[in-house]
């Protein structure tokens with residue numbers, strides 16, 4: 001089964017094109033002032049226009065107030081709003097109802113107990129994204145390039161569809177997909193040369209790794225016949 005691939009924290013037309021050319025299903029843009037990937041609304045709207053239907057566009061924000069939700073919805077018009085803060089299920093439902101835009105809710109996972117929150121967003125958020133907890137001292141709730149214990153995901157109801165995020169890169173995505181069975185994967189730091197600087201070579205390396213995994217899966221299926 002082909003999984004969704006979200007390349008997040010894009011901020012230049014060149015790196016956006018690289019992600020789209022390699023077949024990203026989702027491209028993400030960060031609106032969070034403390035992030036090295038932060039984009040103001042106008043340049044973000046410009047990048048979103050360039051996508052022109054080739055992938056789903058996602059704006060990532062953290063506990064946005066109603067005024068910011070309104071600006072993101074009306075001035076950028078993304079396909080999806082990713083809420084990466086402490087938004088409750090009620091807030092997710094309210095953002096969705098107010099904008100008519102899909103909502104992806106990010107949840108932080110570090111231990112078994114963190115999985116309990118996942119079910120409370122089921123049927124409320126359009127997509128669920130499972131990310132690592134922020135490391136001590138980090139000002140960012142995501143985009144820290146840190147992964148969590150993927151074996152925890154075996155404890156999740158298998159009916160729950162999620163996007164796996166946190167510390168993925170070309171070197172570890174194969175192992176992640178052997179352990180977890182996400183509907184999609186999300187990468188940001190793993191395709192950067194420095195915080196906030198997307199690297200076209202690393203974007204290609206990430207998709208090359210996914211191509212290798214797909215080829216390996218196909219050859220295993222063929223030899224099982």
Ligand SMILES: O=C(O)c1ccccc1N[C@@H]1O[C@H](COP(=O)(O)O)[C@@H](O)[C@H]1O
Pocket residue numbers: 008009028030032035036037060061062084131140141142143144145146165166167168186187188189190
């Ligand atoms: O990337 C950021 O700076 C960021 C800021 C605030 C909220 C979320 C953010 N990023 C999200 O975190 C995932 C995982 O990032 P990484 O691959 O571990 O670096 C990223 O894709 C964004 O969805």
